[in-house]
Amino acid sequence: MNSSAMPMVYFVAPNAEHFDDIQSQLSLFGFDCQVFTRNSAILAAMHTQPPFAVVVDELGLSDANSKKCVPLISRLSKGPVIFLSNAHSIAEQIDLMRNGVTDFLPKPFNPQQLIDRLDSLQEQARPDPFRVLIVDDSEAVARWTCGVLSDAGMLSKHIQNPLEVILLIERMKPDIILMDVYMPECSGDEIAKIIRQNKQYDSIPIVFLSTETHRGKQLMARSMGGDDFLVKNMEPEELVASITITAERYRQLRRWMTRDSLTALLNHTNIIEELTREVARAHKECRQLSYAMVDIDHFKLINDRHGHMVGDRVIKSLSRLLRGGMGKPNSVGRYGGEEFAVILSDQTMMRAAQKLDELRQSFSQLTQISTDSGEFHSTVSIGVAQLQDGQTAQQLIDAADRALYQAKAAGRNQVGLAT
Template sequence: MNAPATSSPLLIGTSRRESIELLQAQLSSYGFPVQVFGRKSALLAALHAQTAAAVLLDADGLEDGATEDVLPLLRRLFQGPVLCAGTELTVSRQIALMRLGVTGFMSWPVDVQVLIDRLEQLEEAGRHNPYRVLIVDDSETVTRWVSQILQQAGMQVRSLHNPLDIFIALERFRPEIILMDVYMPECGGDEMARLIRQHPQFDSVPIVFLSTETSRGRQWLARSMGGDDFLIKNQESEELLASVVITVERYRRLRHWMTRDGLTGLLDHTHLIQQLEMQISATATQSVPLSYAMIDIDHFKQVNDQHGHAVGDRVIKSLARLLRQMAPSADLIGRYGGEEFAVIFPGLSQIRAAQRVDEMRAAFAALKHLDGGGALQATFSAGVAVLGNNMSAAQLVEAADMALYQAKRAGRNQVGMAS
């Protein structure tokens, strides 16, 4: 299977080499490269020679040094995340370890699912996606000035001089923040904000008004009609940048929890279908294929009945994790419901999408899921359909679902293709 976004390894420092082997094998099966060191000299040499994604230290130390002795040397070579795993660490020792550079704590023995969650959080935090900013202002001078400031900070910026064209820009650019003038010839910024707020798919996008208006009453009136903040034009560039960054980061966090399934972190059913509809609209203008796959874990009820719902949840999370690693984008995968998932493949023909899904199927079948002292394996079946002329999102989903049903009837653990 594909590796995660980073190929840098997790370095583990512990004297318990034998008990770490299963953890190392499980992390590797999920695509996380792992290196284990029993001596601090070897760990420090590895940090000197390569870039690490993170370091996990045993609170009981290594063969040739206590954890407290290793940390100062480690921190001279590595500025990234350092986790510490221990049994019943006291609060005072945790504080002491934090002062030496530990950034997070885990229980020993390490739960592989918890560790993978932490590693994925670290990956996501380290992955910077440029902010998308839409400027709506009839003044070319203002848009040029604001665009230059934001672009120099690495943001993606689109400018719009006619606010009446804003919905086209919202559909195509998908901004994470709108900077909009209050006074424009075609309509007021507050009027446009009210109109935007009537469309559920754009209701959560923050709108920040840019104006020369200094009346606090007028500013509050504009904000009451759909705005989130009010900035005075020609202010210090640092203040403008800070406002945009703070607002977009808050928007990203809120949007994540508003659109994601709680167990898997994938798109929930509602937002999965919304994403599919948007991809269908984009496909109509680009004249490229669009394929859609439905995925269902085989005999999942038996997994829950025989191994318990906690193990069932691990199997679901494992599949979600694999799909994130192997799908085109995290924004194109969703939990359709229960043990059913879906993946959108923009630009791929049906047969190419089916090949990609079959690669996912083989990788998932090879995974081992912990069940107390042992492990179990699971499989999934899938159905793939391609968007046809004048086909709606509901019809595409139905076609993929029928192909999934055919794969189930044919014996499961395979990929069916809609005819």
């Protein structure tokens, strides 16, 4: 990753040496770091290059305690200010928050805790814009609606022919559908009923947008598969607020339904469904497609020796590396236990293997921390297969699984290629 594109994290502490290992660990996860030990240096840096986040040790700086430096840093910070400390009372935490602290982490802490918090803060800072599909035969109404949503930072697409809605859903993957009720080809409630026949679209809310004000007719339309009913010509702010509330709620519901609770990656069912779609697309469009199985070596031994909480942290550290390394959020899933599935679209087996081998090396460099046994390192074995003509998704999975078995049989901590 290009360091210029890496989010910057500033550490504020009286001693820089303690953060050497943390800096190297964060860099593997795509964060750039600088440590400051003097007040003038951190304030100058905040002026010239405001960071994504500032992490302040409760000991403060070599020439200023935390009570003095935190208010100054928070006034210059455009992002979160994370405070590392031993136990503080609620009153003390409130006082720190009033001075600009936004988050707290206990000491001693391991890099994974900080990475988890930074990931969460990044997601909050840069949420994906809502994608809105507008189905309306009126060009004028749709143009006004698109303009309002665009001004609010949403991505919108308009179709006049409701019979094209399924094709557009597949292409756009909208967060929400705005549907006119009365259209020449068919009614909005009829199209909503057709959409609801497809179980994969159950988590997409349908909001009817119409001039209809009769409450009984509104409820009738909603009973056909709609989730809300908005009257046309409402105030722009009300339209944006209504769509935002509904889309955000359903986005969270989709996340709970499709994502693994520990890693936030696609769960087993949904990564297989995603692979099936990618296989069909690759065959149809004559595209390259590779698929990989990634397995943590000797994971049972990690659980037995260090405990399941440490095992969970190892799983999370690998999932974070895979998610960051692949780029596409739906290209990585937790296949089960300590096994992960990776979809590499438009890539040959050799290029996919090279990319995954880099991730394998990065993972082996991560310092895992056990409270009982100290630090240790973990490794992974990987099997990679490339889609062949006429091959099904299950056959591709089987090929990658055989390659994974070969990697383990050859001594683990390596990449195996399907033959």
